[in-house]
Amino acid sequence: MTDAQLIQNFRNGDIEAFNALVNRWQKRIHRFAYRYFSSHDEATEITQKTFIRAYKKLNTLEDAEKFSSWIYRIANNLCLDEAKRAGRRRSAPMEALPNHLATKDFAANPDRQVQQEELESILQLALNQIPPDQRIVVIMKEYQGLKFREIAEILDESENTVKSRMYYGLTKLRTLFDQWNIELEALRYE
Amino acid sequence: MNDQLARSLFMDYLYDEISESDKTKLKAYLDKNPELKEELSKLDQTRSLLQQMPEPDPAQQLLVMEPHERSLTQWWTQAKSLLPHSLLGKTVFAAAAGLILFFFLGSLAQLHIDTSNDGVALSLGYSPTANQGLSQEEANALVAQIKEENAAMFADYAEAINQQNKEQLQQVITYFEEQRMQDLKLVNQTLNELQENTNYRINRTNEYLGQVLQTVSYQNEN
Numbered sequence: 462m463t464d465a466q467l468i469q470n471f472r473n474g475d476i477e478a479f480n481a482l483v484n485r486w487q488k489r490i491h492r493f494a495y496r497y498f499s500s501h502d503e504a505t506e507i508t509q510k511t512f513i514r515a516y517k518k519l520n521t522l523e524d525a526e527k528f529s530s531w532i533y534r535i536a537n538n539l540c541l542d543e544a545k546r547a548g549r550r551r552s553a554p555m556e557a558l559p560n561h562l563a564t565k566d567f568a569a570n571p572d573r574q575v576q577q578e579e580l581e582s583i584l585q586l587a588l589n590q591i592p593p594d595q596r597i598v599v600i601m602k603e604y605q606g607l608k609f610r611e612i613a614e615i616l617d618e619s620e621n622t623v624k625s626r627m628y629y630g631l632t633k634l635r636t637l638f639d640q641w642n643i644e645l646e647a648l649r650y651e
Numbered sequence: 652m653n654d655q656l657a658r659s660l661f662m663d664y665l666y667d668e669i670s671e672s673d674k675t676k677l678k679a680y681l682d683k684n685p686e687l688k689e690e691l692s693k694l695d696q697t698r699s700l701l702q703q704m705p706e707p708d709p710a711q712q713l714l715v716m717e718p719h720e721r722s723l724t725q726w727w728t729q730a731k732s733l734l735p736h737s738l739l740g741k742t743v744f745a746a747a748a749g750l751i752l753f754f755f756l757g758s759l760a761q762l763h764i765d766t767s768n769d770g771v772a773l774s775l776g777y778s779p780t781a782n783q784g785l786s787q788e789e790a791n792a793l794v795a796q797i798k799e800e801n802a803a804m805f806a807d808y809a810e811a812i813n814q815q816n817k818e819q820l821q822q823v824i825t826y827f828e829e830q831r832m833q834d835l836k837l838v839n840q841t842l843n844e845l846q847e848n849t850n851y852r853i854n855r856t857n858e859y860l861g862q863v864l865q866t867v868s869y870q871n872e873n
Contacts, residue, residue, distance in 0.1 A: 483713050495707045503705070512713055584704045602666065603701050609668060624662040628694075634696045643700070 465525035472520060479519070482528075483512050489605060490536050495539045496600040501583045507543060511536045533605075533615045537597060544593065588635045596629035598623055652680045657687055664694060 464485070470478035495504035514535050522531055588596060602613045609627075613620045616630050660677050663669035669677070681688040735744050756762075765772040785793065 483682060487713055488708060491708070492706055502709065505711070580703055584701060588701075599701070603698065604706070609662065609666070613755070621659070624659070627662045629657065631694045632695050634701070635693050638697065638700060644655060 464528045468519060468522065468525040468528060470573040479516060482515075485633070486532055487512070490532065493536055493600060493605055494540060496585075496588065496604050497596065498543070499589060503543065507536060507539050510539050514539070527614075530611060530614045533601070533607075534617075537615060540597075541593070583641070583643065587634050587641075590637055591633045592631050595626045595633065599630040599634070604629055652676055654684070654687060657681065657684070658690075661691055661694060664691070665698060 462480070464482065467478040467482050467485075471482070487508060490505050493512075494507035495501060497505070498504060511532065515532055518535075522528065526553045588599065591599070597616070598612060601607045601615070602609070607615075609620050609623050613623045616623065655678050657677060660669060660673055664674060664677055681691065735741055760775045763772075763774045765774075
């Protein structure tokens with residue numbers, strides 16, 4: 462059953478149809494919010510708020526075929542609101558980089574294999590260093606697998622603007638990895 | 652094609668959203684520009700790095716719950732399922748329900764059930780009392796007794812009232828007597844004070860006159 466059909470059933474009073482939507486979209490929204498805040502607690506809170514708002518506003522969605530863009534737009538707005546409310550830029554300080562990487566010990570031992578949690582913290586740290594508008598596009602493209610057209614629709618921007626943000630976001634990340642002397646081969650783990 | 656146009660196609664190329672014609676043009680241009688090709692390669696490596704990040708999953712499954720409102724039909728259907736289905740069960744259930752209903756309505760209407768040798772008496776609102784009956788003599792004796800008791804009671808009552816009035820009168824007399832004595836004491840005290848004051852003034856006047864006379868006689872002698 463498609464999202465549009467579930468929405469139609471929900472509008473006809475079937476609460477289970479909305480639960481099916483939640484079940485279908487919860488992981489994607491959680492992963493999206495987690496990439497933004499790198500915190501499971503905040504990702505869970507954003508996910509809950511997203512579906513609460515969706516539940517209240519679903520009747521206002523004119524085109525049920527655009528539910529995907531609509532739910533991402535809600536989640537994105539909530540992430541931005543939360544970041545603004547928290548009053549801080551959602552980026553980890555450079556000091557959070559593991560010592561052996563920050564001191565280039567990592568580069569001196571290219572054969573060293575990085576553990577799973579270290580890899581995640583390095584990549585998340587890098588992601589948090591780029592501007593929020595570029596980070597959003599990178600997350601949507603790289604971790605949500607959305608088309609540039611879909612991202613443009615969610616963010617209400619042109620496709621060229623989205624591609625430009627993606628380009629600069631990747632370039633910035635490349636620069637950071639170069640500064641930290643991190644190469645793909647070195648990040649392979651057991 | 653130039654460098655700027657080539658870069659504008661980088662993202663489409665990396666994420667496979669480029670048309671075949673543009674891809675052919677871009678590859679041809681990159682073959683002539685190794686620096687741009689190297690840049691694209693680094694961006695591709697960056698993508699590969701980002702893909703190393705494990706995917707987090709939510710710890711709990713969200714569920715939307717709404718209070719379930721049962722319709723009257725659903726309620727009745729569910730209630731019927733609780734009723735007994737055998738004939739004996741239905742009979743016992745009906746008898747029990749009737750008994751409960753009888754006592755419930757009886758409690759509302761203040762039903763009284765009294766049994767005696769004459770039979771069972773049912774009444775609503777008050778409890779009936781059996782009439783034992785009295786003979787004429789007994790009734791006269793009862794009336795005379797009630798009259799005597801009433802007369803004695805009124806006599807006691809009058810005496811008590813009289814005694815109470817006397818006590819109150821005595822209290823009033825005592826009160827006024829005490830007031831009179833206090834007033835007399837006050838008058839006597841005031842008169843004494845006045846007398847003392849007058850004597851004092853007379854003495855002082857005599858002293859002044861003596862001094863005047865003494866002064867006058869002294870001046871005459873000189």
